[in-house]
Amino acid sequence: MLSDLPFTLSALRDAYAAGTRPEAVIAEVFARLDAANDPGIFLHADREAALAAARALGAPDGRPLWGIPFAVKDNIDVAGMPTTAACPEFAYAPEADAFVVARLRAAGAIVIGKTNLDQFATGLVGTRTPHPVPLNALDPAIVPGGSSGGSGVVVARGIVAFSLGTDTAGSGRVPAALNGIVGLKPTLGALSASGMVPACRTLDTISVFALTVADAWAVHSVAAAPDPEDAYSRAFPAQPLSPVPPRLTIAVPDAASLQTFGDRVQEAAFRATLTELRTRGVEIREIDFTPFYDVAAMLYEGAWVAERTAAVGARLTEAPETLHPVTRSIVEQGLALTAVDAFRGIYRLAELRRHCTAAMAGIDLLCVPTIPCFVTREQDAADPILHNSRLGTYTNFVNLLDMCGLAVPCGTREDGRPASVTLLGRAGQDGLLAGVAGLVEAGPLGATGWHRPAAPVPAPEPVPGEVAVAVCGAHMSGLGLNHQIAERAGRFLRACRTAPEYRFFALPDGVRPGLVRVGPETGAAIAVEVWAMPMEAFGSFVAGIPGPLGIGRVTLEDGSAVPGFLCEEIATRGAEDITALGDWRSHLARKAGAGRKGAA
Structure with missing residues (x-):
């Protein structure tokens, strides 16, 4: 029965493959909305328009969001629906979809309606609206979160598969934490702001709410594209989900600076x-x-x-x-x-x-509580400024520092409320956040009671527009030059070894290895990591490689060959041969151990 169907992308795709029609799904959307009996979720919902869009889809055609129902925060334009920003006197009728909405519709998604928000997207509580306040999906005594309150609640209740919010100070993350769902806040400019009512133009971004990280990332992958009409648009196209690098360092607030306000x-x-x-x-x-x-x-x-x-x-x-x-x-x-x-x-x-x-030197990512504490509607009414401010403790700085963020549900607290952390990365590290989120994603799917599906297995291969590069020294994960890959939107593919045809040297400068191909007679297999990098970034990466190193073809243990670091043979004369160790990290560990013995 459709009433039992989880509104995740995978479940909906399976239902469509089994013969379910989009019209039936849209009818179920509105049945769930009626059952929720919450007039504060939508400011405008159009059953007939959604059914008409479903009928117009025809037969399944392979588009990534074919037949997927979604909702849009009412400060983002949808043609045929008013945009009000929760200020009735401000209302206007947009002639066209916002850039992001248009991309999602072109991918087959169906707009259900426009969701409630803190007026002009100013607030993190979700109660600053002249309309009925949406009810938190898990506990009506708790604020729904803002400013994208309606967008968070409608996903947490399983009424739609995903929704669009916006995020200036945390509006795409706080509702996620309060309602037990995923909130993806992309790198600024990755999602066009064309057709969005600004709150703070230099810091605004459209955001995505979904029940799972995989679903949020799939939506982001469709929505992300440069927009020539948006002066703040940037070329950060979405990457496929990637495996987690073998060495990862995440910084967190220390005991003295962690703030939970007594929670x-x-x-x-x-x-x-x-x-x-x-x-x-x-x-x-x-x-x-x-x-x-x-x-x-x-x-x-x-x-x-x-x-x-x-x-x-x-x-x-x-x-x-x-x-x-x-x-x-x-x-x-x-x-x-x-x-x-x-x-x-x-x-x-x-x-x-x-x-x-400086605080992030040598750090891959940050991890923080998405919110420091929960806020009740009673507390908000008593002091709306104080408690709103507290909810932004771990969100307000993110866009000011040009970081990306992903709020991830990670189980249930001892008191039954949802637990949530936010992973934060530098601009362009969105894909790394999505991959790492799979390590902690857990717990119920919002307020639905549905079982959390297994996370998809990332494919460790480059996609069109990317080039794979094998690294064997300081560019490996967790080492000093890995940031040169990360800042070029590089992503980890796999750890492996070369074919047994190489010798490996610690060069005289003490900080770099040299990989030299000598053939199977005297060579050995050496540990490498394979990373993917956008083609347009690869040139600047290669240009920065100092001699005697360069990029050549490195043959891997499976017989494939990828661009990778190689060294001129002449530079290894007098260098220490570390081939027997098999990898650079073993050399560094041995060197560090010798240093400790010498100091003793």
């Missing part, structure tokens, strides 16, 4: 997730998180408050009564700010960014 259960849940990461081979490194909190505090100061004021525009002075009281109290602060204040804020952010960059 010991939340702290325990976070520590449990870190233990799980350690058991999966991840190195956890505790750091002082103060620089990141300092950046977070800037989001509602100076330049970025003024940017929100600019987004609301003349309405703030000409029709202030049309604004939600809390929204108005926030954005009107920008009226007193000057350009001097804005530039001072920009300078201060540059200083703090330096401190954050």
Whole structure:
């Protein structure tokens, strides 16, 4: 029966393959919406338009989102539906879909309607709307989360397979944590903002809510594309899910700087997730998180408050009564700010960014609680500014630092509430976040009671537009030059060995190895890692390789050959032959051990 069908991409695809028609799925969507009996989820839902779109699909045609129902936050344009940003007096009728919506529809997805939000996307609680407040899918006493509250709730209830939110300060992550689902906040510019009502234009992005990481990533893969009409669009095309690199270092707040505002259960849940990461081979490194909190505090100061004021525009002075009281109290602060204040804020952010960059030296990713604590609707009503601010503790700094983020459900806390952590990476590391998320993704699918499906097995091969490269030294995961691959959107494919045709040397500079092909008579198999890199980034990578190293064809143990690091034979004369060790890490470990003995 369709009433029992999980609305995950895999389950819906299986149902369609078995003969289910999209019209039946759309009918089930609205049956579930009626059963939810929550008038706060949608500001506009169009049953007839959705059914018409389903009928128009015809036979299954292989498109990646064929027949998949989704919802859109009501500050993103959908042709034929009003855009209001939860301000009825602001409403307009867009003539075209937002760029991202158009891509999703072209991939076969069906729009159900427009979801409720904190007015003008200002807030993290989900209660700053003139309409009925959507009910948290798991506990109506808890705030639904904002500003993308309706988009989070509609996925957590299993009414649609995915939804679009937006994220400036955490609006694509906080509702995910509060409703037990996945919230994907991409690198800024990866998803076009064309057709989105801005909240803070330089920091805004469309985001994706889904029940699983795999589903969120599949949607992102369709939606991500450069948009020539969006001045802030950037070329960060989505990559396929990748295996997790064998050496990974994740930084977390140390005991002195971890903030949970007295929520010991939340702290325990976070520590449990870190233990799980350690058991999966991840190195956890505790750091002082103060620089990141300092950046977070800037989001509602100076330049970025003024940017929100600019987004609301003349309405703030000409029709202030049309604004939600809390929204108005926030954005009107920008009226007193000057350009001097804005530039001072920009300078201060540059200083703090330096401190954050230093704190992340030698780190692959960050991991934080998505929210520091839960907030009830009663608490929010008593002090809407304080508790909203607390929810942004681990989210407000992310876009200011041009990072990507992925909120991941990781089981259930001791008190039954959902546990959630957010993985954070540098711009372009979205694919790495999605891969690592599979190490901790767990627990119920929102409020549905459906079983979490097994994560798909990543295919360790390059895709069109990528080139594979074999590395055998400091560019391997966890070592000093791996960042040169990461910053070029490189992704790990596999660890393996070369064919038994190579000699391996520690070059005289002490920091690089030399791999030389000598043939099967005197050669051996050497450990390498194979990474994929976008073609357009490969040239700059090769250009930065100093002699006597270069890129040639490296034959792997399975007989295939890929570009990889090779060394001129003349440079190995007088170098230490470490072929017997078989890999660079063993050499480094031996060298470190000798150093400790010498120091003793």
